[in-house]
Amino acid sequence: MRDDGFPDDFVWGCSASSYQVEGAIREDERGLSIWDEFSHAKGMIRDGSNGDIACDSYHRYPEDIALLSRLKANAYRFSIAWPRIQAGGRGTPNQKGLDHYSRFVDALLEKNIEPWPTLYHWDLPLELQKKGGWAERDTAYRFAEYAEIMFRCLGSRVKHWTSVNEPWCSAFLGYREGEHAPGLRDPNLAYKSVHHLLLAHGLADQAFRQGGMQGDFGIVVNPATPRPANDSEECRQAAHRASLERTALWFDPVFGRGYPNEYVRACGAQLPIEAGDMDLISLPVDFVGLNYYLEDTVVPALKGPDNPLGYRIVSSGAPKTEMGWEIVPQGLQRLICTIAEEWKPKALYVTENGAAFHDFRSVQGGTEFIHDAGRIAYLRDHLHACRDAIALGAPLKGYFVWSLLDNFEWAWGLAMKFGLVAVDEKTQERIPKDSFAFYRDAIAGSAL
Numbered sequence: 001m002r003d004d005g006f007p008d009d010f011v012w013g014c015s016a017s018s019y020q021v022e023g024a025i026r027e028d029e030r031g032l033s034i035w036d037e038f039s040h041a042k043g044m045i046r047d048g049s050n051g052d053i054a055c056d057s058y059h060r061y062p063e064d065i066a067l068l069s070r071l072k073a074n075a076y077r078f079s080i081a082w083p084r085i086q087a088g089g090r091g092t093p094n095q096k097g098l099d100h101y102s103r104f105v106d107a108l109l110e111k112n113i114e115p116w117p118t119l120y121h122w123d124l125p126l127e128l129q130k131k132g133g134w135a136e137r138d139t140a141y142r143f144a145e146y147a148e149i150m151f152r153c154l155g156s157r158v159k160h161w162t163s164v165n166e167p168w169c170s171a172f173l174g175y176r177e178g179e180h181a182p183g184l185r186d187p188n189l190a191y192k193s194v195h196h197l198l199l200a201h202g203l204a205d206q207a208f209r210q211g212g213m214q215g216d217f218g219i220v221v222n223p224a225t226p227r228p229a230n231d232s233e234e235c236r237q238a239a240h241r242a243s244l245e246r247t248a249l250w251f252d253p254v255f256g257r258g259y260p261n262e263y264v265r266a267c268g269a270q271l272p273i274e275a276g277d278m279d280l281i282s283l284p285v286d287f288v289g290l291n292y293y294l295e296d297t298v299v300p301a302l303k304g305p306d307n308p309l310g311y312r313i314v315s316s317g318a319p320k321t322e323m324g325w326e327i328v329p330q331g332l333q334r335l336i337c338t339i340a341e342e343w344k345p346k347a348l349y350v351t352e353n354g355a356a357f358h359d360f361r362s363v364q365g366g367t368e369f370i371h372d373a374g375r376i377a378y379l380r381d382h383l384h385a386c387r388d389a390i391a392l393g394a395p396l397k398g399y400f401v402w403s404l405l406d407n408f409e410w411a412w413g414l415a416m417k418f419g420l421v422a423v424d425e426k427t428q429e430r431i432p433k434d435s436f437a438f439y440r441d442a443i444a445g446s447a448l
């Protein structure tokens with residue numbers, strides 16, 4: 001154990017995803033994804049931007065890896081763009097896409113950085129969406145086929161695989177709220193998507209095990225365990241109900257308990273389960289990734305068609321990030337410990353944590369500096385919360401900052417900046433912020 005309370009073999013990484021950083025959307029026979037279409041549709045992205053170029057990491061990844069190396073990060077969590085591998089989401093893989101990720105993985109390994117690919121971080125091939133996307137069962141089988149292609153291509157070099165990232169966002173922001181691609185507003189399609197995303201995860205898990213792959217396979221969720229606004233029984237019950245869609249809906253089936261009845265009944269969720277599905281979904285996982293940014297506070301509210309779980313989010317008075325998200329570092333410790341106690345995963349990783357803040361620039365001696373004291377405080381406090389969770393016995397094995405670079409923040413566009421490193425939108429120059437030096441020191445063991 002290090003003096004700062006982190007285990008010697010702790011994983012220190014940064015996270016990113018393909019559509020948010022790669023750009024090069026029409027290169028090397030990449031097909032279009034639902035986000036290419038969505039980001040170009042009028043009014044869907046707040047600042048009118050899109051991911052056509054993003055950070056140009058498809059070309060500039062050597063620079064990104066050099067930055068990770070300067071941090072002395074020992075892991076990089078990135079995602080593979082499915083439409084680069086199968087332009088239309090099925091059939092013969094595109095060799096150019098495979099070669100790209102193969103070169104990328106080699107370049108990471110050369111710098112002693114473990115590649116942590118996610119197979120699905122939201123860029124579904126558009127062709128599959130035209131056939132119904134995640135609301136269609138076939139998409140799960142297409143995903144398993146694509147996962148197998150990637151296991152064969154990278155399996156000897158990659159030791160940590162993630163199936164899907166934050167399936168809650170894919171299902172509910174994409175198919176119920178209309179805020180994310182494909183921009184639909186139909187709860188029934190969202191419930192079907194929940195099941196097919198989990199089935200996709202289970203089928204890929206099966207392919208991983210049957211293919212005799214070495215290493216770990218897991219799922220990354222953005223769970224939420226909101227706080228009751230006060231200690232009353234009504235409030236505590238409301239907080240429990242508020243957590244169901246983000247926690248039990250995913251963890252219960254993955255850990256063999258089936259879908260939570262309480263949620264299914266309250267929402268009238270029709271889940272298109274077929275024989276054998278729940279066995280696939282509950283195949284063993286080697287780890288669970290948790291993405292944490294905020295903790296909500298809730299009070300009870302009248303149940304009704306628009307609010308089947310009967311709760312309302314209220315302000316707790318905590319300070320907020322630029323996204324309007326309340327900053328509650330101890331919420332991360334509570335979340336880790338709750339998941340560890342309730343579902344007992346073998347290993348947990350904080351696979352995303354970070355904050356969007358306005359950065360301040362100064363020029364000294366001709367060099368540009370970017371000051372982001374808010375982000376430094378946020379990261380420090382959340383890392384302390386991780387340390388507390390470890391001290392309480394949670395099997396937390398690693399932490400990934402979201403994100404290495406300022407990038408395309410989905411419906412918010414390029415305006416929201418989460419990076420340790422700024423990216424000049426015109427020149428693509430990478431400029432490390434003060435938080436970059438902080439995280440480098442935290443990794444080295446001298447900042448916490």
Ligand code: IFM
Nearest residue numbers: 017020166291352402409
């Ligand atoms: O940028 C996203 C990421 O793609 C998924 N998790 C949350 C991040 C910040 O909103």
